[in-house]
Amino acid sequence: MSLNRRRLLSIAGAASALAALRPARLFAAEAASGLASMTTGVAPIGRDEYLERIARARALMGRHGIGALLIEPGASMVYFTGVHWWRSERLTAAILPRDGDIAIVTPHFEEPSVRESLQVRYRLFFDIDPQHKGLLRLQYAGSTRTAIFSPEASRQAFELTRASRFSQFVDYGREGVWHIWIGFDHILFLLSLLLPAVLVLTGRRWEPVARFKTALWDVLKIVTAFTIAHSITLSLAALGIISLPTRLTESAIALSVVLAALNNIFPLFQRRRWMVAFAFGLIHGFGFASVLADLGLPRDALLLALVGFNLGVEAGQLAIVTAFLPAAYWLRRTMLYQRIIFIGGSMLICALAGMWLVERAFNLKLMLF
Secondary structure: OOHHHOOEEEEOOOOOHHHHHOOOOOOOHHHHHHHHHHHOOOOOOOHHHHHHHHHHHHHHHHHOOOOEEEEOOOHHHHHHHOOOOOHHHOOOEEEEEOOOOOEEEOOOOOOOOOOOEEEEEOOOOOOOOOOOOEEEEEEEOOEEEEEEEEOOEOEEEEEOOOOOHHHHHHHHHHHHHHHHHHOHHHHHHHHHHHHHHHEEEEOOEEEEOOOHHHHHHHHHHHHHHHHHHHHHHHHHHHOOOOOOOHHHHHHHHHHHHHHHHHHHHOOOOOOOHHHHHHHHHHHHHHHHHHHHHHHOOOHHHHHHHHHHHHHHHHHHHHHHHHHHHHHHHHHOOOHHHHHHHHHHHHHHHHHHHHHHHHHHHHOOOOOOO
């Protein structure tokens, strides 16, 4: 169910929200008393307290069938985010879905007098969640640009000139590269498939490959299959042809990482790992599409932006392969690689992905990333 079809509960202010909600059928007295304790103690909070407050709100939402909370400016916003706002930021709101990540909503701004450049600063949640990213879509003179804000890039400047088709292509390509580099689950899935590329299974024993060409050919088949697969579902999902729930997609991605890592420890698909890459690549494509949906596809350059983002993802993958494969081939005969990096690394990847799977499937928070 899309977010705009869910029932939204608007909390206009910490003190006044309960009075406004009492007549509604959505909340009984128990829910009102549960929210009442959330209106006190507005102060900067740490990550644990932030997660606890979010969990309490979601528990009430689940109990009373509420799809999402629309948290408007005021003490409620400070309570749920732990951030004290500047005056210019008071128009910011947040949507807390029952499942998935919290989303920040900002109004549509129009600058009455055109300036040569625009500076934007974004610092929301960086103090309590270093992995948080802010996505910006800037539309000007019929063209669309995108940017990602992080703790290292909280302030960015934009020249207000009409963007060329090439600059839009580059913008979306850059975001594709950035997404694959910060997508730990995608990276670990790719590494799980790459780790055995410099080894060959002989009977029940892993042996080093004799030639670099053999390992390179194996990697090319895996990367090509993964690329084709996620390009298909990325395009279909970005164009709105197919849509899957975010929670299901993210859980399936975590499961794919677990299975890919387990296959290194208990090999079942050694000679046809490219088929595994293709099958799970279809799932990862939906994950890529969710980021592209947040950035938005410009209507005037839809195909160009889609191709640019997809090629950016491929460039990010190739950078990882280029860095990994020569080093792995050089170390392939050592116990360091065969026991610690290959087996130990696969076990570590499996454990991390297993935690992600539990978190995503049951809407829990067990790790910091």
